[in-house]
Amino acid sequence: MKTYFPKTAQNGWVLVDAEGQTVGRLATKIASVLRGKHKPDFTPNQLCGDFVVVVNADKVVFTGNKLDQKVYTRYSGYQGGLKKTTARAALAKHPERVLEHAVWGMLPKNRLGRRMIRRLKVYSGPTHPHSAQQPKEMSL
Template identity: 50%
Template sequence: MSQAVGNTALAYARVWHHVDASDRILGKLAERIALVLMGKHKPIYDPSVDCGDYVIVTNARSVKVTGRKEEQVLFRKHSMFPGGLKETPYSDMMRKNPDEVIRHAVSGMLPKNKLRERRLERLKVFPSYNMGVLGGNILRSWDDGTLPPDWDPRVPTTTMTLKQNWRFPVTDKKADA
């Protein structure tokens, strides 16, 4: 007799989430992304099982930090040779490689175990609103669970088209009555 109850394959199915990072605080954004990558929002969460979802982050160039972190934060990497320490200020990193800033913050929020790299592979970060072909994986509006009325998988999806398509007209019930 099977021990599985219900549709377990459906419970482990991965969903694509879209996050617009415009004017969001980096730490709070990274924390929420890490929870989704780990799968803690699902009732089947187990720390030893990789059951998280995909996350697409757009507008990484316009993420904000609080306090004086913009002047104080340094990103460090070392080549493992003597004198091989490279330090990059936050402002330079945001100008050159804004997706790496979010990736580094989310990496720090994930548990330090063997699942960390696999979870980070499911994080897709884009510096502007255009998310390319991957935007076709974001299928539905989480407000009411429906597809946009003019959804076409061949049309590239961007943050702007998602905002336009997911604003459904609200009918006034008093006017209809």
């Protein structure tokens, strides 16, 4: 018995409107499309997912008190170099990074995951420069 491996993956483009969507639930669906789990020839060790374009990232929703209680941290490596930002401040300043951070947390942390996250294009407004690729609208 030989194992079937797809030779070339057919990479499509998917458009997602994030307006009114919950961040975590939206991120799980985006990560699944980036990995290629929606395709019948999904292979975990190959890059077989689609490109994902997300618009209206500034209109995502957090449930409960997460806007004030969720904290994003980054550390420079120096003493006193720990920076903390609440979700409300991050959403006001860089709304794209909030969704990118959530999706990155759901992808594998290896070379393949780094190639997958490069296929994610997030825009805070309703317009995007990828109309030439004719992305298909994904309903959530």
